[in-house]
Amino acid sequence: MSLSPEQKKQFRTLGHQINPIVTVAGNGLSENVQLEVDRALEDHELIKVKFAVGDRELKKTLIRELCEIVEAELIQEIGNIALIYRAALEPNPKLSNLLRL
Incomplete structure (x- = not known):
């Protein structure tokens, strides 16, 4: 599922109006977080996820x-x-x- 640069630009524009739906914190990618993100993607297709972890490399890995x-x-x-x-x-x-x- 590769998106064209034009599609990504359009999605970034739409993303400005969206608030984060799920927050990933100290427990990391627990099963409940994964299920909630999966459900949100099925409902909304384009979502924001907030990562409240301290380390930058850990955040990139979790994403x-x-x-x-x-x-x-x-x-x-x-x-x-x-x-x-x-x-x-x-x-x-x-x-x-x-x-x-």
Whole structure:
């Protein structure tokens, strides 16, 4: 699932209006966090995840791992926030950030 630079730019623009849905903190990528991110991606397709971990390298590793686990693509990473995307099987126009915004 490779996105074109134009698609990524469009998703970054849409991402400005989105608030983080999930926060990854001291417990790391627990099963509950993974399930919640997976559910949020299925509902919204484009989401922000906040990483409240102190170490920069740990944060980058966690972002990479999360994207691999939920089969999503990293669109942008700014500070402690990651913007990730995964196309929904059946997008809901009332929930999808791509169709709503």
